[in-house]
Amino acid sequence: METQAFQKVYTKILNLTKATVTLKATDVGNEEMAMVHGRMGQVVKIMGDEVILQVFAGTEGIPTNAEVVFLGHSPQLKVGDQLAGRFFNAFGDPIDGGPDVEGRIIETGGPSVNPVRRKQPSDLIATGIAGIDLNNSLVTGQKIPFFADPDQPYNQVMANVALRAEADKIILGGMGLSNDDYLYFKNVFDNAGALDRIVSFVNTTDDPPVERLLIPDMALSAAEYFAEEKQQKVLVLLTDMTLFADALSIVSNRMDQIPSKDSMPGSLYSDLARIYEKAVQFPHGGSITIIAVTTLNGGDITHAIPDNTGYITEGQLFLRMDSDVGKVIVDPFRSLSRLKQLVIGKQTREDHPQVMNAAIRLYADAANAKTKQDNGFDLTDYDERTLKFARAYSEQILAVDINIDTEKMLDTTWELFQDNFAREEVVVRQEFVDKYWKK
Amino acid sequence: MERKNKTTGVVAGIIANLVIVEVEGPVAQNEICFIQHPESNLMAEVIKILGKNVYVQVFESTRGLKIGTKVEFEGHLLEVTLGPGILSRNYDGLQNDLDKMDGVFLKRGDYTDPLNREKKWDWTPIAKAGEEVSAGSWLGEVPENGMPHRIMVPFKFEGKYTVKSVVEAGAYTVDNVIATVTDKEGNDIDLTMVQKWPVKMAVKAYNEKPRPFKLLETGIRTMDTLNPIAEGGTGFIPGPFGTGKTVLQHAISKYAEADIVIIAACGERANEVVEIFTEFPELEDPRTGRKLIERTTIIANTSNMPVAAREASVYTAMTLGEYYRSMGLRVLLMADSTSRWAQALREMSNRLEELPGPDAFPMDLTAIITSFYARAGFVYLNNGESGSITFIGTVSPAGGNLKEPVTESTRKAARCFYGLNQERADSKRYPAIDPIDSYSKYLEYPELVEYLTKNISEDWLDKVMHTKTLLLRGREAQEQINILGDDGVPLEFHERFWNSELIDGVILQQDSFDKIDANCPLDRQKYMLEKVLDITEKKFSFDSFEDVNGFFKRIINELKQMNYSEWNSDKFKAYESELETIMKERLN
Numbered sequence A: 001m002e003t004q005a006f007q008k009v010y011t012k013i014l015n016l017t018k019a020t021v022t023l024k025a026t027d028v029g030n031e032e033m034a035m036v037h038g039r040m041g042q043v044v045k046i047m048g049d050e051v052i053l054q055v056f057a058g059t060e061g062i063p064t065n066a067e068v069v070f071l072g073h074s075p076q077l078k079v080g081d082q083l084a085g086r087f088f089n090a091f092g093d094p095i096d097g098g099p100d101v102e103g104r105i106i107e108t109g110g111p112s113v114n115p116v117r118r119k120q121p122s123d124l125i126a127t128g129i130a131g132i133d134l135n136n137s138l139v140t141g142q143k144i145p146f147f148a149d150p151d152q153p154y155n156q157v158m159a160n161v162a163l164r165a166e167a168d169k170i171i172l173g174g175m176g177l178s179n180d181d182y183l184y185f186k187n188v189f190d191n192a193g194a195l196d197r198i199v200s201f202v203n204t205t206d207d208p209p210v211e212r213l214l215i216p217d218m219a220l221s222a223a224e225y226f227a228e229e230k231q232q233k234v235l236v237l238l239t240d241m242t243l244f245a246d247a248l249s250i251v252s253n254r255m256d257q258i259p260s261k262d263s264m265p266g267s268l269y270s271d272l273a274r275i276y277e278k279a280v281q282f283p284h285g286g287s288i289t290i291i292a293v294t295t296l297n298g299g300d301i302t303h304a305i306p307d308n309t310g311y312i313t314e315g316q317l318f319l320r321m322d323s324d325v326g327k328v329i330v331d332p333f334r335s336l337s338r339l340k341q342l343v344i345g346k347q348t349r350e351d352h353p354q355v356m357n358a359a360i361r362l363y364a365d366a367a368n369a370k371t372k373q374d375n376g377f378d379l380t381d382y383d384e385r386t387l388k389f390a391r392a393y394s395e396q397i398l399a400v401d402i403n404i405d406t407e408k409m410l411d412t413t414w415e416l417f418q419d420n421f422a423r424e425e426v427v428v429r430q431e432f433v434d435k436y437w438k439k
Numbered sequence B: 001m002e003r004k005n006k007t008t009g010v011v012a013g014i015i016a017n018l019v020i021v022e023v024e025g026p027v028a029q030n031e032i033c034f035i036q037h038p039e040s041n042l043m044a045e046v047i048k049i050l051g052k053n054v055y056v057q058v059f060e061s062t063r064g065l066k067i068g069t070k071v072e073f074e075g076h077l078l079e080v081t082l083g084p085g086i087l088s089r090n091y092d093g094l095q096n097d098l099d100k101m102d103g104v105f106l107k108r109g110d111y112t113d114p115l116n117r118e119k120k121w122d123w124t125p126i127a128k129a130g131e132e133v134s135a136g137s138w139l140g141e142v143p144e145n146g147m148p149h150r151i152m153v154p155f156k157f158e159g160k161y162t163v164k165s166v167v168e169a170g171a172y173t174v175d176n177v178i179a180t181v182t183d184k185e186g187n188d189i190d191l192t193m194v195q196k197w198p199v200k201m202a203v204k205a206y207n208e209k210p211r212p213f214k215l216l217e218t219g220i221r222t223m224d225t226l227n228p229i230a231e232g233g234t235g236f237i238p239g240p241f242g243t244g245k246t247v248l249q250h251a252i253s254k255y256a257e258a259d260i261v262i263i264a265a266c267g268e269r270a271n272e273v274v275e276i277f278t279e280f281p282e283l284e285d286p287r288t289g290r291k292l293i294e295r296t297t298i299i300a301n302t303s304n305m306p307v308a309a310r311e312a313s314v315y316t317a318m319t320l321g322e323y324y325r326s327m328g329l330r331v332l333l334m335a336d337s338t339s340r341w342a343q344a345l346r347e348m349s350n351r352l353e354e355l356p357g358p359d360a361f362p363m364d365l366t367a368i369i370t371s372f373y374a375r376a377g378f379v380y381l382n383n384g385e386s387g388s389i390t391f392i393g394t395v396s397p398a399g400g401n402l403k404e405p406v407t408e409s410t411r412k413a414a415r416c417f418y419g420l421n422q423e424r425a426d427s428k429r430y431p432a433i434d435p436i437d438s439y440s441k442y443l444e445y446p447e448l449v450e451y452l453t454k455n456i457s458e459d460w461l462d463k464v465m466h467t468k469t470l471l472l473r474g475r476e477a478q479e480q481i482n483i484l485g486d487d488g489v490p491l492e493f494h495e496r497f498w499n500s501e502l503i504d505g506v507i508l509q510q511d512s513f514d515k516i517d518a519n520c521p522l523d524r525q526k527y528m529l530e531k532v533l534d535i536t537e538k539k540f541s542f543d544s545f546e547d548v549n550g551f552f553k554r555i556i557n558e559l560k561q562m563n564y565s566e567w568n569s570d571k572f573k574a575y576e577s578e579l580e581t582i583m584k585e586r587l588n
């Protein structure tokens, strides 16, 4: 970005910390962007004529006589159809060697949709993954993260979901993405012939971590452009939100704020909600669906990051390695799609809700049987059957490598019921038993 | 706080939504001001005054705000506007009518009128010339969605007044003068249907506030039967995310025995509010046959809306509740989630660099929560009529740990505790209210017990207590079975365990998404509880513990099918007789 003639140049920095510079300046707006010694910064506090700027890349090497130029606007993005197929950094500048985008400038991180202008999400998103479609069906306009340990294949699963979701646009917000993962996404989307439907905003592990804080707003502003103005179905992928939250804690720590649980800022809930609540279904058909990744530390969901996330999002997809079948599964106990009841049994077959619940209950019985077994007790015949059921259910339904339609998922589950149980052991409404219990 | 000239000031500091204003002239704590940002006026509330520096929390984003911007103080606290036309409206936390705003996105500084000023209301006078009146006295009424909406002497009026005149029956707008009253000095004051009240102050225009003594039927078995809430009572629902707080609150708001339902969506998901907009206009109030939306008002300050207005939203909701209570109506107030309000307090307290209490929450958190809950209650009005606010808040404990400040503070304030249990939710045993840890202090109120005895049955409380005992014994039996193994315990332990499973499956569990099971009226609750207790009394003969399991699963299944069937329908009776047949097999 070039310095323009009317812009005032300041050259006297009063205070310098690891993340911020303070200088005397006038006529500066809160949250205004600035160039500090060639690095991007943003106003975070103003006290009288003293302005405190956060420098995204850190202040290393910045001298007290560095040039500071205020840009007269808060973070912004140029939007237009040309965004499609392109890769950008956290500031919205191309990183794919292509030309600058032509388009209209919009402010990112803008206001939220008036709740009365929203429509209740109602369109099922089929992913082919039964652990999702059968037990945790997704709906357009939903926001939901994968909860996964760092060694699980969440980016692969997410890429699969994205490609099968029939979205008009897929917007990737990569935060702290390793270069390999960045190239992985680029390749799968390219191989699927989908690159022209995809817009990416990427902060890799090579970039300063604090810059990540701008990624979700960039991605979601682009999403709003396509979903609201162009009335498209937009899917936003945010990976990894744990690294985003880590950056928040770095900043609040450097600004000497009082940390709350797990060294996270007290505003973590609001900071995350502002992002996730951008998911929306518009009455005109356009929508923003957010699928995110929150990596866990040893499966601990009580940590402030997954905990606050769970309170905000409309459920979570919990990935877990099932050592009995040697596959990664969508854990039916800790996973939840809060919007599933809007579509299951309505856009899917009538028996869907009951079959789903019955199977999970039986799977829970199996977990109890397993505990019994581990404690060295004899198993009953029923226990044995639940264990057999659970293994088959894990393999044929819960595993993330499944790709079948919902009808088939339901039929498979009925078969597993009939293979292992008597009718009254599977508590399902009588009318469905009469209809689907074939044996 | 009335002033001739508005106090003014200029912005001198900005830290997120905390703004420091340098002021000339008098300012009051909690006074409202407007920051004259060139794009739009931004509303803010005074939260601290240090000499010339007045700290205000802005109810909007402060992006782009500059030092030196002019600020005007309004001379009043944060107020709501009270009058007919509040029902079925969707307001934000500051009572702006969301439907009146233009555009898809909320615009900063877009403040809209909560009332409809054009609509004519069908007025019937109540008070007569010459009568002595005071704050809260009914002057007349207009029908609002089938409910009598009483127009009252404004709550701000102190002392006694004499009615000079009341307009005759007819159609009037809210701004028409409907009565004139004379104060002690002989000054005439014209009154319209509209009045204002500062949200953070409790409305006290009633005669007395007795202890709650009536049961408030919610249609939720595990609440009404085991741990009932009283009309005018308070309760809270703590639970980790996804355990069913919101679904439970929505279910209560659909079927509870209330005239008015006010829902404060406080810092939670926008789609949950949309669910109410979408469903309530379709659903019927089982008691009046009118649409649910007609008795409902929503205060939506969802999690992406300005944080400072989150705090305001619960107070706005409470004040609207107090207004309707003063009309002699039964108000049910819900706030989801009060933890978000506490977090908003925490964010501001941290910005003010106050000394933090536990988990960085403000030191006075308990006091704030307690005085808020204290505004609920059953009251006798000055004219002898009664009204009530029953308040139920949800709490979202960090990490699901109930030993955190918001849960602990709320425990001191609320009389019913409906703790949602993660394991119950994981195994889809909804509503996941833990039957053993949860409690209703009202069961210890002789007034309420008397009410139950009179209105349900002589031995109702004994049955309830016995049910709790059976649940506890079931849990103990289960623990023994887990330790000693199925064969390591007497058969009776299995029976004990399965008796508690029977109560769990048939009474505690309830499917909020099933058309029929979602709402269980009290007479049906009584019938089912008696049926279940009856079974637990029977002596069945079993050969092995596997017999016990199989048998109980079958009878639970039949009873569940009864729950899913229309009350006393042929289907219901058919399952009931199947149940008898199954039981006969094991009765000798």
Ligand SMILES: Nc1ncnc2c1ncn2[C@@H]1O[C@H](COP(=O)(O)OP(=O)(O)O)[C@@H](O)[C@H]1O
Pocket (backbone or CB within 6 Å): A336, A337, A338, A339, A341, B239, B240, B241, B242, B243, B244, B245, B246, B247, B248, B430, B431, B432, B510, B511, B512, B513
């Ligand atoms: N009473 C119930 N009946 C059936 N399902 C329920 C019930 N309560 C909760 N659920 C399920 O649990 C999910 C989460 O419930 P919700 O009330 O949104 O949780 P919370 O508000 O505690 O985070 C719902 O989307 C629904 O699938």
Ligand SMILES: [Mg+2]
Pocket (backbone or CB within 6 Å): B245, B246, B247, B268, B336
């Ligand atoms: Mg909730």
